[in-house]
Amino acid sequence: MSKVVVSKFGGTSMGDALCMLRSAEVSFKQNSSIVVVSATSGTTNALIELGKTAQAKAWSESEVLLKKIRDRHLQIAEELKVSAATRTQLEALFEEKESLARGIHLLKDCSIKAMDTLMSLGERMSSVLFTEAMGQVLKTHGSGKKSELLDVRDVLRTDDAFSKARPLTEEIISLCGKRLVNLRDFKTVYVTQGFIGRTEDGMTTTLGRGGSDYSAAILAEGVSADILEIWTDVAGIATTDPRLCPKAKPIDEISFQEASELATFGAKVLHPATLLPAVRKNIPVFVGSSFESGAKGTWVRKEVEDYPLIRAMALRKKQVLVTLSTPAMLHAHGFLFQIFKIFNDHKVSIDAITTSEISVSVTLDDSALLNKRLIADLSEIADVQVEENLALVSLIGNNINHTAGLGKKVFETIADINVRMICLGASKHNFCFIVSEEQGPLAIQRLHQKFIEGQ
Structure with missing residues (x-):
């Protein structure tokens, strides 16, 4: 019995005509039912630059960027020898892109709502091209199937939190059931976009950078897929970043819990x-x-x-440590609530936390410091100290918080590296600590040698 397979391809897999045809061959081999594509590599950054340029600089500079993006996609179209209908679809998207840029330039305002619509064009252009590539491959193999372009915004309903929209799961499942009613006939390969969605009132949204993977998983849930595939430019998940450790090993399988921790902490x-x-x-x-x-x-x-003690490890750079201290915490209740409320109000996520009688330390991505009001609000309830240029080292595995002697082995391995903060016990799958960003790679290398290479 055929299975419903949702396959997602990243920007490098959409890099040029050859990459698209290669990815289409993979989709055919995997018998994909839905193919979710990212923008061609570099296009999203180019569209962001276009929005900023249109807002702040001369129109002539925007025209240069518009032509660059247009030429890139037309080159792929030429190499694919696309049909007249596909060319017409592309031209319509080029016109929309220019109209948006002109509007931003005239208003001198590139709102997050406008930027979401502008960025959506990356995936919308690449999906038009890939639909053609997929159709050519299906025809070459005489599969009897057809490729069909699906506007993901027809099914991926979100709230209106532009740039970081949240999917509305129940509505998505309902819309998928209506729009993709023939999915299990297995006569059509639907090609659609990652990263984008649409509000109830028809406004285009994005799920945040890296959101194409998320889109694919949302769609897989929406159609009750049997398999979700994520195709990138690396052959699976490794025990750590091979750029840090050349002896990093491929992982054949990993549990949902371990993979979630690994992704969250820097993989x-x-x-x-x-x-x-x-x-x-x-x-x-x-x-x-x-x-x-x-x-x-x-x-x-x-x-x-297999459930090894240490499956993998990750390094998350550009971390800051924010320490809040006040005697008011001593034997008092409600202080942590005040802290978390401030972070919640500013929509800033905390990675790790430790507490003492009168202090609380939390780790954040350094981008949080761009929010000056956050620090100001925290300063109203406590003395605030900020340490920058740090890295979060995470060991991911199983039963970590109930394994005697693990901490001793870890800290003996990095005895000459100063550990600024430790977070252990909240999860049986994760042991993390903070070191300087400069010493982070060395810590990973030593720990990988101890726990992975030495096994």
């Missing part, structure tokens, strides 16, 4: 939120490389055969 392969919809529906996730489709890759499942 680049998966978007941190990607797995949530898959977990809810217990959909196995495969991570592989479109450039090495024959490689083994990594399966992410609810249950796996």
